[in-house]
Amino acid sequence: MDCDEGTPSSNNAIEDKTEYEAFKSPVCLIVLGMAGSGKTTFVSKLNSYLKQYKRAPYLINLDPACKNMPYTPNIDIRDSVKYKQVMKNYGLGPNGAIVTSLNLYTTKFHQLMDLLGKVNVENSHDIAVIDTPGQIEVFTWSASGQILTESLASTFPTIVVYVMDLERSTSPITFMSNMLYACSVLYKTKLPFIVVLNKCDIVDPTYAIEWMHDFETFCDALENESSYMSNLTRTMALTLDEFYNELKCVPVSSFTGHNFDEFFKMVDVAADEFQKGISC
Ligand SMILES: Nc1nc2c(ncn2[C@@H]2O[C@H](COP(=O)(O)OP(=O)(O)OP(=O)(O)O)[C@@H](O)[C@H]2O)c(=O)[nH]1
Numbered sequence: 001m002d003c004d005e006g007t008p009s010s011n012n013a014i015e016d017k018t019e020y021e022a023f024k025s026p027v028c029l030i031v032l033g034m035a036g037s038g039k040t041t042f043v044s045k046l047n048s049y050l051k052q053y054k055r056a057p058y059l060i061n062l063d064p065a066c067k068n069m070p071y072t073p074n075i076d077i078r079d080s081v082k083y084k085q086v087m088k089n090y091g092l093g094p095n096g097a098i099v100t101s102l103n104l105y106t107t108k109f110h111q112l113m114d115l116l117g118k119v120n121v122e123n124s125h126d127i128a129v130i131d132t133p134g135q136i137e138v139f140t141w142s143a144s145g146q147i148l149t150e151s152l153a154s155t156f157p158t159i160v161v162y163v164m165d166l167e168r169s170t171s172p173i174t175f176m177s178n179m180l181y182a183c184s185v186l187y188k189t190k191l192p193f194i195v196v197l198n199k200c201d202i203v204d205p206t207y208a209i210e211w212m213h214d215f216e217t218f219c220d221a222l223e224n225e226s227s228y229m230s231n232l233t234r235t236m237a238l239t240l241d242e243f244y245n246e247l248k249c250v251p252v253s254s255f256t257g258h259n260f261d262e263f264f265k266m267v268d269v270a271a272d273e274f275q276k277g278i279s280c
Pocket residue numbers: 033034035036037038039040041042063132133134135198199200201202252253254255256
């Protein structure tokens with residue numbers, strides 16, 4: 001794998017430890033979210049936030065199509081797979097090329113795991129952050145996304161961070177779609193899960209928190225919707241009640257860094273739950 005740290009030797013760091021011993025660090029944060037929700041900006045802010053405390057995270061970019069990165073990743077899929085070339089070689093459109101690029105990259109995952117094992121042995125980073133492609137389903141519903149998620153979770157404490165765009169979720173129907181997606185990711189990964197309500201610098205997050213915890217307020221907001229959609233959405237809200245109760249959810253601004261301290265408290269709790277085998 002071409003990456004900042006070079007190719008690891010065959011005497012890999014994971015094998016140096018007891019082969020199947022689970023490591024306590026780095027805690028891996030898989031950052032998922034709808035296109036444009038702010039994943040990359042969030043990862044960039046995490047980086048600068050942690051650096052203040054001399055806890056620079058280990059950064060992994062798995063988006064082969066991203067153009068401008070506001071941070072320098074330690075491992076970058078773009079160093080190994082050329083997305084434009086994949087489009088050309090396989091005659092694919094943009095989304096097909098992203099999926100194929102990730103699939104091609106699967107053959108390198110063991111090297112990625114070795115590098116993370118090295119991070120553990122050297123104790124150089126206590127957090128690893130994985131930035132994923134813009135189209136969420138490319139990662140969550142692909143074999144390669146599943147392989148990577150399972151590989152990470154078999155060795156390191158692994159947490160899913162679902163970035164939700166507060167600005168685009170102010171309609172109760174869109175809010176519900178986003179929450180159903182979050183819930184489906186939780187079901188699929190069965191990993192500790194944190195919802196980050198992003199962009200709280202431009203939209204007050206109170207509405208989202210109220211909608212999760214006060215069914216009546218959510219129903220009031222639904223009043224203007226047509227009857228079929230509002231009935232279905234109301235039923236969904238009741239179904240999600242348990243999901244909301246257990247959910248770790250924090251409003252943040254990836255611009256200002258607001259509430260990142262709260263986010264990291266949740267990461268500590270979630271990492272603890274991972275070790276104890278509790279999810280959500
Ligand atoms: N006001 C505000 N804007 C934000 C925040 N986070 C991200 N943005 C903006 O939202 C837009 C999308 O942000 P990105 O970080 O590119 O989102 P992404 O989810 O990585 O995007 P894709 O990978 O292309 O799907 C950009 O214009 C960002 O500047 C935030 O906390 N507040």
